[in-house]
Amino acid sequence: MLGFSARSISNILFWVTRKKWLILTFLLSLSFFYFPSPEGLSPSGHRTLIIVLVALILIVSESIPLPAIAILILIMQVLLGIDTSDGVASSFMSDAVFFIMGSLMLAVAIVSQGLDKRLALIVITLTGNKTWKIVVGFLSISAILSSFIGEHTVGAMMLPVALALIRNAGGESNKATNLSTILLFSIAYGCAIGSIGTPSGGGRNVIMIGYLAEFGMAKLSYLEWMKYAYPMLLIQIPFASLVLWFTFTPSQKIMDSSVRKLKVQVAKNGELTSNQILSIIIFILIFFGWVFLSPHIGLGIVALCGVFLYLSFGLIEWQQINRNTNWAIILLFGAAISLGIQMKQTGAALWVADHTLDYLLFLFQDYGAVRWFTSVVITGILTNLLSSAGSVAVLGPIVLDMGGDAVLTGIMTSIASSFSYLTVVASPTCMIIHSTGLISPSDYLKAGWKLFIISIVLLFLISNFYWPLIS
Amino acid sequence: MKILIAISSKEYSGPTLDFGMNISRVLKAKTTILDVGAKINELSQKDVSLANELMGTWDIDRPGVEVLEWAYSYLIKNNFIENIFDKENFSKKSIYKESSKRAEIYLQGQVLENINLILRNGDIVNELRDEVRTYSYDLTIIGGSGKRSLAHDFIQYIESSILIVNNFNLEKKYSILLAVDDSPGTEKAVKYGVRVAQAFNIKIDIITISKDGHFGEGYSKAVERTKKMMRRCNIETKIFRKVGDPVQNIVETAGENHIIIMGASTQSPITKFFIGSKPLNVIEKSNCPVLIVK
Numbered sequence: 126m127l128g129f130s131a132r133s134i135s136n137i138l139f140w141v142t143r144k145k146w147l148i149l150t151f152l153l154s155l156s157f158f159y160f161p162s163p164e165g166l167s168p169s170g171h172r173t174l175i176i177v178l179v180a181l182i183l184i185v186s187e188s189i190p191l192p193a194i195a196i197l198i199l200i201m202q203v204l205l206g207i208d209t210s211d212g213v214a215s216s217f218m219s220d221a222v223f224f225i226m227g228s229l230m231l232a233v234a235i236v237s238q239g240l241d242k243r244l245a246l247i248v249i250t251l252t253g254n255k256t257w258k259i260v261v262g263f264l265s266i267s268a269i270l271s272s273f274i275g276e277h278t279v280g281a282m283m284l285p286v287a288l289a290l291i292r293n294a295g296g297e298s299n300k301a302t303n304l305s306t307i308l309l310f311s312i313a314y315g316c317a318i319g320s321i322g323t324p325s326g327g328g329r330n331v332i333m334i335g336y337l338a339e340f341g342m343a344k345l346s347y348l349e350w351m352k353y354a355y356p357m358l359l360i361q362i363p364f365a366s367l368v369l370w371f372t373f374t375p376s377q378k379i380m381d382s383s384v385r386k387l388k389v390q391v392a393k394n395g396e397l398t399s400n401q402i403l404s405i406i407i408f409i410l411i412f413f414g415w416v417f418l419s420p421h422i423g424l425g426i427v428a429l430c431g432v433f434l435y436l437s438f439g440l441i442e443w444q445q446i447n448r449n450t451n452w453a454i455i456l457l458f459g460a461a462i463s464l465g466i467q468m469k470q471t472g473a474a475l476w477v478a479d480h481t482l483d484y485l486l487f488l489f490q491d492y493g494a495v496r497w498f499t500s501v502v503i504t505g506i507l508t509n510l511l512s513s514a515g516s517v518a519v520l521g522p523i524v525l526d527m528g529g530d531a532v533l534t535g536i537m538t539s540i541a542s543s544f545s546y547l548t549v550v551a552s553p554t555c556m557i558i559h560s561t562g563l564i565s566p567s568d569y570l571k572a573g574w575k576l577f578i579i580s581i582v583l584l585f586l587i588s589n590f591y592w593p594l595i596s
Numbered sequence: 597m598k599i600l601i602a603i604s605s606k607e608y609s610g611p612t613l614d615f616g617m618n619i620s621r622v623l624k625a626k627t628t629i630l631d632v633g634a635k636i637n638e639l640s641q642k643d644v645s646l647a648n649e650l651m652g653t654w655d656i657d658r659p660g661v662e663v664l665e666w667a668y669s670y671l672i673k674n675n676f677i678e679n680i681f682d683k684e685n686f687s688k689k690s691i692y693k694e695s696s697k698r699a700e701i702y703l704q705g706q707v708l709e710n711i712n713l714i715l716r717n718g719d720i721v722n723e724l725r726d727e728v729r730t731y732s733y734d735l736t737i738i739g740g741s742g743k744r745s746l747a748h749d750f751i752q753y754i755e756s757s758i759l760i761v762n763n764f765n766l767e768k769k770y771s772i773l774l775a776v777d778d779s780p781g782t783e784k785a786v787k788y789g790v791r792v793a794q795a796f797n798i799k800i801d802i803i804t805i806s807k808d809g810h811f812g813e814g815y816s817k818a819v820e821r822t823k824k825m826m827r828r829c830n831i832e833t834k835i836f837r838k839v840g841d842p843v844q845n846i847v848e849t850a851g852e853n854h855i856i857i858m859g860a861s862t863q864s865p866i867t868k869f870f871i872g873s874k875p876l877n878v879i880e881k882s883n884c885p886v887l888i889v890k
Contacts, residue, residue, distance in 0.1 A: 132755075135865040139753045143722070191638045229642075236646050239653065277640075281647040285654040292656065390654075449649075451642035512639050549637075556640035557647045560717075562633060562659040 146186035154179050158205075163476075170473035172205040176464060177473075177519060184457075185511055195456035198464050207467055216463040221335035223425025225328040225514075226455045227432050231411070232278035233449040234435040238404045239394070244270075245286040246391045254384040256304070256375055260311045261366045263287065267315025268362055272322025272355070273412060279319070280554035283312045288561065289390065293383035301563045304375040309558040310572060314365050314546060316554040320513070321543040322358040324350050324424055325415055328454075329517035329542050331424050332462060333535045336521045340469055342531040347416045347424070352595055353536045357587050364579050372572040400440055407434045454514075461518035474522035482527060493529065500524045500534050501584055504541040505577065509551045513542040533596065537588055544580050546573035597625040600733040600756070602632065602724060606666050608739055611764040613667055615885065616737040617676040619759075622795035628712040628731070629667050632723045633660040658692070664701050664713040677711060698727075721749040728756050737761060740885075747879045751860075751888060752868055757788065759887040760879055763852065770884075772800040773854040775846055776822050778814025781859020785889040786822050789857045790829050792887065796855075799832035803849055805842040843877040852883050860890040 129137075141148065154175050162171040176198055183194045202213045244266075252262030263283065271279040287308040294304060320327040324334055324347055334350070337343045414427035435441045468474040485495040504524075507516040517539060524538050525531050545551030549559045549566050558564050601616035603609035613629075620627040636644050648658045657665075671677045692715075693700040701713040716723040728736055733756045740762030750758055774789040776782050793800050804811065804819050819835060826833040838845040850856050861873035868876070875888045 131865055135753065138865055138869050139725070142749075187637060232643075233646065236650060241650055241653075277643040277646075281643055281650055284647045285651045285656055288651065288656050289654050449642055449646050451639070453638055550639070553640040553643040556636060557644050560634055560636055560644045560647070560659055 144188050146182055146188040150179050150182045150188075153182075165479070166476045167472050169205075169207045170468075170471040170476055172207055173202075173464070173467045173471045173473040174477070176201045176205070176207075177468065180461070180464065181511065181519065184515055191453040192456050195453070195460040198460035202463070202467060207471060213463060216466045217459045219335055219339070219459075219462055220423035220425040221328070221331045221462055222455065222459045223423065224325075224331040224428050225425075225458050226450075227425055227428025228275050228325065228328060229277075229450045229454065230432045230446050231408075231428060231435070232275055232281070233446050234432065234441040235274060235278055235404065235408065236281050237441055237445060238401050239398075240401055240404070241282040241285060242391045242394045243397065243401070244282055245289070245387060248286060249384050249387055254379055254381045256307075256378050256380055257366075257370060259290070259380060259384075260307055260370060261362075263308060263311035264315040264318075264366050264369070265362050267312050268319030268322070268358055271316040271319035272326045272358060274408070275325065276316035276320040276327060277553040277557075280312060280316045280557045283316075284309075284557055284561070286387075287312055289387055290380065290383050291563075293386040294377060294380055295383070301565070302375070303373045304377055305563045306568055307369050307373040307375055309561065309564055310369055310373065310568075311366070313552070313554045313558045314369065314572075314576065315362075317543050317545045317552055318358055318361045318365060320552075321354050321540045322351065323347060323354070323415070324419075325412075325428070327513065327539075327543070328458060329514040330539050332458070332465075332514065332517050333521055333539045334424070335462065336465060336469075336525060337531060337535050339466060340522075340525060340531075342525060343535075344420065345532060345535075346420050350536065353533075353592060354540060356591060357540055357584060360583055360587070361580060364583065365576055368572055368575045368579065372575070403438060404435065404440050407431060407438070407440075410434070458514060458518060461515065465518050465522045468522040469526070475526045477523050478526040478528075481523070492527075496524070496527045496529050496534060497537070497585070497588070499527065500538040501541040501581060504538050505544040505581065508542045508545050509547040512550060513545050513552055517542050530596070533588065533592060537584065540584055541581075544577050546576045546580075548573075597623050597735075598731070598733045599623070599625040599627045599735045599737065600630055600724075600727060600731075601627060601737045602630045602720075602739070603663065603667055604631065604739060605663060609663075609667065610670065611766065612737060612739040612761045613670055614674065614766050615759070615761045615764050617671060617674075618795045619735070619737070619792060621676065623791055625734075626710050626712075628714055628727075628733070629664060630714045630716065630724075630727060631660045631663045631667075632720050633715065633717045635718045658699075658715075660715045660717075661701055664715065665703060668703060668711075668713065671711070697723075721746070721753060724750070725753050725755070728754050735759060748872070748876055751873065751876050751879070752865065755890070757784075757860075757887065757889045759885065761885050762879070763883050764885050768853060769798070770796065770853055770855050771798055773846065773850045773856045774800050774802050774822065775842075775856070775858035776802050776804045776815075776818050777859075778812070778818050779859055779862050781862065781889060782818050782822075785857050785859040785887075786825060788887060788889050790825065790831065792855060792857065793831050794829070798855075799834070800826060801834045801836060801849070801854065802826075803836045803838060803846060805838045805840070805845045807840070807842070809839045811837065843874055843881065846878050847881045850882055850884050854884050856882060856884060856886045858886075858888060860888050 157175050162168050180198055199213055202208050203210050248262055248266055252258040267279050267283055291305045324330040334345050411431035415424055419427050481499055482495050489495050504516050504520055524534050547569055549555055599620045603612055699715040701715055735757045736754055737759045740760055772789050772793055789800055802822055804815055836849055858875060861868055861875055863873055879886050
């Protein structure tokens with residue numbers, strides 16, 4: 126046919142079926158491009174929204190590699206005449222991107238120190254051998270640690286601890302039981318809940334702080350963020366523990382021999398090595414840097430100082446950082462933040478914000494309620510489809526343009542982006558526990574929907590009754 | 597000859613392994629056992645591999661290795677391969693030779709020349725297609741799946757012959773149902789038929805179907821050639837001449853106690869894509885193993 130062999134046609138068909146979303150995106154963006162700009166939206170704002178649509182569909186469908194999406198966002202900004210190439214380049218790199226880059230590198234450095242076994246010992250010493258205490262312990266420690274170190278680091282470190290306990294419990298470590306499910310979810314949900322506790326808990330918090338500063342709305346310090354967000358973290362822990370316990374009640378109520386075996390296994394590692402002590406000291410220094418220096422030099426620079434120290438003291442080799450750092454994420458969020466800034470500058474964010482307010486006003490009859498619904502419910506849902514950082518990068522400029530107190534709206538949006546309980550793709554930790562083969566996608570919904578609703582209610586209560594007291 | 601056996605879990609892969617290894621033995625083929633694990637999205641890929649690296653320091657194997665270990669011990673238990681290792685060291689410390697998407701697994705103490713264990717993560721159709729293309733397999737053996745879209749994609753995009761092990765029970769006595777017509781695929785299908793018959797020591801039923809009751813010269817010659825070949829190989833045969841819809845006739849004659857073998861469709865890929873093909877319809881409607889020879 127047309128000179129093509131059957132094999133070439135089959136190859137083309139295969140490409141088309143695998144890339145159907147890419148083709149659809151191309152056609153959609155082309156038709157939107159020739160569509161006249163809606164009233165109140167500037168031509169450059171119109172084109173910015175086309176890029177947002179393209180990026181969203183491509184990220185969710187995963188039809189091309191993430192770095193390709195990042196590059197496409199940058200190229201389109203210039204080709205569609207939204208900004209010059211120098212303008213795009215300067216909005217591409219920011220302190221938030223420095224922070225994402227630094228925290229991904231720090232994660233590799235910290236995970237490589239062998240501190241996971243030490244962590245295991247601390248966890249089981251604190252919890253003892255009752256299963257419910259272990260679940261609460263896993264959840265609390267994952268939440269508190271991830272609030273400082275970042276959820277992906279804690280998720281990676283806690284996973285082997287849980288799998289070792291499951292294996293020692295006598296069950297097959299590749300067969301799902303309520304015990305394996307509850308232990309793995311206590312890590313994933315703990316990390317999600319913890320990720321908003323401080324700005325360093327997740328890149329999206331820093332993206333939001335970056336937007337607030339970039340748009341001249343507020344300069345939020347590390348401690349100020351904690352003052353708003355940490356109570357939410359603490360109050361969610363008991364609720365999440367209860368939801369998990371009653372959804373996946375394990376038959377094994379005591380894990381005596383399992384805990385004993387784990388202690389023996391961990392004890393073989395002896396005392397803390399000098400490198401481990403040094404790496405803990407460096408992390409404490411980074412933490413103090415975030416608290417005291419970040420208002421002056423930025424959270425990202427502090428994180429990079431930490432990476433510099435780990436590399437200089439020989440605690441980690443560059444090859445290891447290079448191999449295990451997800452450069453695609455750095456590129457993608459650089460591009461997404463740059464797009465976010467364009468949304469603000471071209472008036473696209475304001476246009477979407479105004480229209481959302483107008484349309485949803487019919488439902489709620491109150492601007493405050495619409496703002497709250499968009500920041501919390503829509504962010505929560507988008508997080509479970511797109512990933513948390515992606516949601517904040519895209520929705521941030523829109524919700525900040527909806528009026529009201531920008532700081533509260535910003536923090537509320539970031540907190541809602543941690544409600545990543547419903548899908549495998551919602552957060553790296555959800556994917557980590559899924560990769561064990563012990564958690565199926567339907568398990569996320571079983572406990573997730575309850576926790577999703579509870580978290581929304583808790584955020585409602587905190588934002589209405591606690592935040593007015595401190596702001 | 598290279599055979600790829602794709603397995604998924606301990607619960608469902610026993611029949612696939614049994615069937616595949618019997619064929620592999622008689623064909624003296626190099627065999628690869630492949631497990632395709634959960635798809636990891638790009639946002640979390642590095643986090644998952646970091647967690648996997650840490651699991652190694654705890655003597656916990658990365659996900660998927662245990663399925664391959666199970667498959668390996670299943671082969672030993674059923675005398676497909678020789679037990680040449682120390683059982684004490686069986687389960688842990690597997691060695692991985694890894695590229696970004698594909699890991700070759702060496703269980704400790706065991707390197708067999710003719711068996712490879714491979715672990716991949718991702719979309720099953722993409723991964724199987726890539727494995728078959730890159731490593732040039734002749735036959736891919738897959739367990740049955742209820743999904744029509746999956747069967748469609750396997751038939752359409754995997755470039756080797758495909759055996760779908762649907763509803764296979766080793767205890768049951770099967771015959772082969774060999775679909776013969778005047779298409780170029782028949783000759784190759786007949787050769788496979790002989791080999792499978794030899795692998796299981798079973799008889800072959802030859803079926804030839806005409807839509808309108810007229811069996812042309814091509815059909816008669818193909819049947820004669822097949823009969824002759826069976827006689828030469830000392831295989832018991834029976835011939836069914838049927839009139840009507842080919843797919844319906846094949847499925848009805850096969851029932852649950854045949855292994856259907858037929859050549860791949862000769863239609864253009866575009867027709868197959870939009871309208872489907874006889875092999876695809878046979879796979880979809882039948883309740884027994886089907887081998888499509890390409």
